[in-house]
Amino acid sequence: MNSIIEFFQYLLDSEELIRTGGLIVITLIVFAENGLFFAFFLPGDYLVLLAGVFCGTRILDVPISLLLICLFSAAVLGSLVGYVFGWFFGGQLETRKD
Numbered sequence: 001m002n003s004i005i006e007f008f009q010y011l012l013d014s015e016e017l018i019r020t021g022g023l024i025v026i027t028l029i030v031f032a033e034n035g036l037f038f039a040f041f042l043p044g045d046y047l048v049l050l051a052g053v054f055c056g057t058r059i060l061d062v063p064i065s066l067l068l069i070c071l072f073s074a075a076v077l078g079s080l081v082g083y084v085f086g087w088f089f090g091g092q093l094e095t096r097k098d
Contacts, residue, residue: 011043017047018050022062026051030074035080
């Protein structure tokens, strides 16, 4: 149980995420926040802001163009996944009994 709490604390600490996970974790979190219903608690907006700041100060050693392409792609693909999920399962969720 303690490891689960530590994992969620790690997910909510944006600076530690950027330092240890880098571009891949930032991209996955932006994708999950935009496309997956259960990931609404992730710090996506704040993480994008910090990723830009850390990229500018060279803490995150990634070119800004690559960062922008990855984050834009993750946001668009995440929104597309959410739309497709709603397209296929939206009717079932609307008509189900409470």
